[in-house]
Amino acid sequence: MEKSKNYHDEQNILNTMKMREVLSTLPAFCKSFFRGIQEFTSARTRLAYAYDIRVFFEFLHDRNPVVAKTEITKLQLGVLDQVTREDIEEYLEYVTYYVKDGKEITNDERAKKRKLSALRSFYNYYYRLEMIGTNPASLVPMPKLHEKEIIRLDPAEVATLLDHVEEGEMLTKRQLAFHEKTKVRDVALMTLLLGTGIRVSECVGLDINDVDFRNNGIKIRRKGGYEAVVYFGEEVEQALLDYMLERRRIIPMEGHEDAFFLSLQNRRLTVRAVENLVKKYAATVTSLKKITPHKLRSTYGTALYQETGDIYLVADVLGHKDVNTTRKHYAAQEDERRRKAANIVKLRSDS
Numbered sequence: 306m307e308k309s310k311n312y313h314d315e316q317n318i319l320n321t322m323k324m325r326e327v328l329s330t331l332p333a334f335c336k337s338f339f340r341g342i343q344e345f346t347s348a349r350t351r352l353a354y355a356y357d358i359r360v361f362f363e364f365l366h367d368r369n370p371v372v373a374k375t376e377i378t379k380l381q382l383g384v385l386d387q388v389t390r391e392d393i394e395e396y397l398e399y400v401t402y403y404v405k406d407g408k409e410i411t412n413d414e415r416a417k418k419r420k421l422s423a424l425r426s427f428y429n430y431y432y433r434l435e436m437i438g439t440n441p442a443s444l445v446p447m448p449k450l451h452e453k454e455i456i457r458l459d460p461a462e463v464a465t466l467l468d469h470v471e472e473g474e475m476l477t478k479r480q481l482a483f484h485e486k487t488k489v490r491d492v493a494l495m496t497l498l499l500g501t502g503i504r505v506s507e508c509v510g511l512d513i514n515d516v517d518f519r520n521n522g523i524k525i526r527r528k529g530g531y532e533a534v535v536y537f538g539e540e541v542e543q544a545l546l547d548y549m550l551e552r553r554r555i556i557p558m559e560g561h562e563d564a565f566f567l568s569l570q571n572r573r574l575t576v577r578a579v580e581n582l583v584k585k586y587a588a589t590v591t592s593l594k595k596i597t598p599h600k601l602r603s604t605y606g607t608a609l610y611q612e613t614g615d616i617y618l619v620a621d622v623l624g625h626k627d628v629n630t631t632r633k634h635y636a637a638q639e640d641e642r643r644r645k646a647a648n649i650v651k652l653r654s655d656s
Contacts, residue, residue: 316348320349327355327356331358331359331377332378332380332381333378334380334381338430347529357424361420386438386439390444393424400412401417414449415450418447421448428442429442429443455635456596456600456603457607458590460608462591463604466499466587467495469586469590470491470492470495471488473488475590483569490566492547493547495586496541497541497544498598498602499604500541501536502609502623505599507525507526508579509573509575509576511523512565514563516549518546520536521542522537535622552565557571558570561573583596584596584597602623603634606635619635
């Protein structure tokens with residue numbers, strides 16, 4: 306019998322296979338860059354870099370008459386010294402909107418920043434090793450990001466959402482047919498996301514043995530590959546226990562025996578399936594907010610910060626390596642707390 310697959314190891318294998326496929330479409334010298342960053346990046350990060358760098362070479366091949374004469378896979382390292390700062394600026398303008406294989410692709414300022422970051426890492430690697438003499442990517446300033454208001458559910462919306470997940474209110478007839486089969490699982494999943502703030506990848510990666518009801522904790526694999534334990538309260542405990550009764554009666558597909566959350570096909574739930582599930586239920590509560598699993602994470606982080614006022618605790622529970630990342634997300638709330646502080650200390654007695 307095939308051994309049950311560990312979700313995270315399975316994803317790393319999948320990303321590694323995709324990486325090999327992308328590398329086969331890039332110049333041969335690119336392989337040394339990806340080997341060079343392997344020790345301090347995840348397979349997922351390297352794959353994202355590879356996709357971005359491929360778009361860059363495709364842009365050069367289409368727009369640069371010198372590069373156009375050679376197939377992308379045959380390009381030599383010296384081509385990087387022929388690229389100018391203007392070329393990279395034009396590339397960033399190009400990725401704002403372009404068409405590939407008949408599909409329109411757009412990138413906002415955050416996506417463009419990620420693409421430039423990938424290109425900077427790419428150039429820095431060869432420049433530091435003195436394999437190229439120029440580093441035009443370092444001359445291009447990062448796109449300025451305009452702060453967006455964090456979208457989250459308010460407490461009343463959270464309560465209504467969970468009620469709808471439980472009762473199936475506002476669902477279509479077709480959705481209700483599936484709801485009868487999945488509502489216990491869906492309540493457990495949504496309650497877990499809202500009650501712990503874990504990422505959707507951490508949620509679908511849960512194995513049965515990762516859930517500890519004695520201490521009310523779950524062992525998850527964070528971004529970066531390290532393990533952490535996140536604790537849950539009574540509401541989450543009850544929802545998970547209800548689902549466990551159902552889960553024990555299910556015979557999983559071979560290779561998915563350890564998975565905690567299963568699909569109707571008795572396979573481990575995928576990230577996309579959870580995203581669709583959240584979207585389906587959120588649409589029954591609000592049409593004004595685009596709710597995703599990440600927005601449920603923001604909802605939890607907001608509630609935790611409002612209750613504790615401890616930004617370091619929020620950062621730790623959410624798995625942010627840098628507390629400044631957390632502070633950036635909850636800056637508006639911090640400002641509100643400072644405003645309240647202005648009236649707390651009295652300099653003179655009212656009497």
